[in-house]
Amino acid sequence: MPMNKSKELLTKAADYLAEIQALAQSTFTIMEVCGTHTVAIAKNALRELLPETVRLISGPGCPVCVTDSSDIDRYLYLAAQPNVITATFGDMIRVPGTEKNLQVLRAEGADVRIVYSTQDALELARKNRDKEVVFLGIGFETTVPTVAVSLETAKHEGIENYSVLSMHKVVPPVLRLLAEDAELVVDAFLDPGHVCSIIGIEPIGFMAKDYGKPGVVTGFEALDILEAIVMLLRQREEGRSEIEIQYKRVAKPEGNPRARMFIEQVFEPVEASWRGIGLIPQSGLGIREEYSLWDAAKKFSLPIFHSEETPGCRCGDVLKGRIYPTQCSLFARFCTPMKPVGPCMVSSEGSCAAYYRYAQRSGD
Amino acid sequence: MCLAIPAKVVSMDGSIAKVDMMGNERVVSIDLVPEVKIGEYVLVHAGFAIGIIDDESAKETEELLLEVANAYEQE
Ligand code: SF4
Numbered sequence: 001m002p003m004n005k006s007k008e009l010l011t012k013a014a015d016y017l018a019e020i021q022a023l024a025q026s027t028f029t030i031m032e033v034c035g036t037h038t039v040a041i042a043k044n045a046l047r048e049l050l051p052e053t054v055r056l057i058s059g060p061g062c063p064v065c066v067t068d069s070s071d072i073d074r075y076l077y078l079a080a081q082p083n084v085i086t087a088t089f090g091d092m093i094r095v096p097g098t099e100k101n102l103q104v105l106r107a108e109g110a111d112v113r114i115v116y117s118t119q120d121a122l123e124l125a126r127k128n129r130d131k132e133v134v135f136l137g138i139g140f141e142t143t144v145p146t147v148a149v150s151l152e153t154a155k156h157e158g159i160e161n162y163s164v165l166s167m168h169k170v171v172p173p174v175l176r177l178l179a180e181d182a183e184l185v186v187d188a189f190l191d192p193g194h195v196c197s198i199i200g201i202e203p204i205g206f207m208a209k210d211y212g213k214p215g216v217v218t219g220f221e222a223l224d225i226l227e228a229i230v231m232l233l234r235q236r237e238e239g240r241s242e243i244e245i246q247y248k249r250v251a252k253p254e255g256n257p258r259a260r261m262f263i264e265q266v267f268e269p270v271e272a273s274w275r276g277i278g279l280i281p282q283s284g285l286g287i288r289e290e291y292s293l294w295d296a297a298k299k300f301s302l303p304i305f306h307s308e309e310t311p312g313c314r315c316g317d318v319l320k321g322r323i324y325p326t327q328c329s330l331f332a333r334f335c336t337p338m339k340p341v342g343p344c345m346v347s348s349e350g351s352c353a354a355y356y357r358y359a360q361r362s363g364d
Numbered sequence: 365m366c367l368a369i370p371a372k373v374v375s376m377d378g379s380i381a382k383v384d385m386m387g388n389e390r391v392v393s394i395d396l397v398p399e400v401k402i403g404e405y406v407l408v409h410a411g412f413a414i415g416i417i418d419d420e421s422a423k424e425t426e427e428l429l430l431e432v433a434n435a436y437e438q439e
Binding site: 034035063192194198220249250251258259 | 366367368393395396397398407409410411412414415417
């Protein structure tokens with residue numbers, strides 16, 4: 001990289017840090033909602049760079065981590081059915097259910113394929129007409145439009161051996177729940193840049209307006225995050241509470257209306273259970289009646305599971321920002337990315353995994 | 365899981381585009397951004413372009429950050 005460019009970046013970072021230092025005279029607690037932010041913060045050691053008064057805590061923004069154990073057991077049950085090909089993003093492969101995980105099922109003979117996109121899953125269905133291809137639908141508003149497009153394509157092309165098990169979730173209702181949590185000590189939010197590039201800022205405006213919790217829609221590089229922290233501190237300094245966009249090069253105030261149209265066409269809001277948090281009304285997405293032929297839950301008449309949370313795992317408290325992962329007594333001792341006890345350790349974007357990986361590297 | 369990576373649109377064919385993603389050629393769906401043009405930067409998530417990076421200065425930032433990211437990866 002040309003010298004002057006890297007110098008420019010370093011100067012910028014130093015300027016942001018100086019302004020943060022100047023503005024953060026008293027404690028300011030910021031929650032990063034998105035798991036990708038958690039990883040970026042850990043990777044760049046931002047917590048260590050910031051003054052002690054600025055606290056960064058992780059939120060419920062890792063879709064794998066908030067998938068309820070009952071949902072996990074349900075898809076494992078489905079994956080074990082004969083004639084089923086389970087298509088999934090790689091993140092899910094080692095997530096532990098009550099007894100097994102997808103990797104174990106695969107070793108036992110289940111047909112589990114890691115796909116990079118829903119396009120790949122559809123292609124599997126086109127090529128294996130005698131099999132049922134089920135895509136495990138896990139993700140937030142960033143991912144949901146890509147699943148919606150696949151269902152629309154399946155309907156349009158009449159691909160009847162493709163279906164989706166929808167465990168999708170949306171972000172605004174869980175933000176409201178956090179804002180109403182009396183125990184939560186968060187002053188402001190780093191809002192998820194890619195979720196907002198789809199939904200825009202209107203759906204999260206209530207956080208600033210009704211609850212006095214300012215937010216900044218933030219990108220995923222160290223400089224993005226530092227700039228967003230400066231923006232939040234300036235809001236406090238000036239007594240404002242707004243949702244602002246730092247990640248302007250990607251996230252537009254109106255989001256991506258076409259992507260939202262796909263979501264609305266295929267999915268409808270339903271109550272959903274968030275791991276460690278509980279039931280939240282309107283926070284999940286169910287497949288609409290018009291697409292029920294491609295709804296795996298209906299197609300396979302899947303039973304509802306009532307699985308227990310893993311004893312000792314404090315993922316729920318981690319997801320709500322009540323404790324740091326290191327405060328879980330199992331952290332790093334009994335629970336590691338190689339042998340994860342809970343979902344916050346298994347997903348690469350889980351807070352526990354991010355803390356573990358980067359703490360190991362820096363030799364903490 | 366909401367990771368998304370910028371890429372430059374090289375060619376298009378219906379709802380499919382070839383993009384240059386950090387020097388690698390990839391095929392992505394442009395169903396969600398049908399208005400995109402060749403030469404523009406898009407944000408790619410799970411095989412789909414989910415947004416267009418459309419502002420000139422922003423593009424520069426993205427390129428700059430990409431270089432840093434690359435330098436970081438090569439460490
Ligand atoms: S360290 Fe492991 S057991 Fe503890 S909260 Fe995180 S995932 Fe759960």
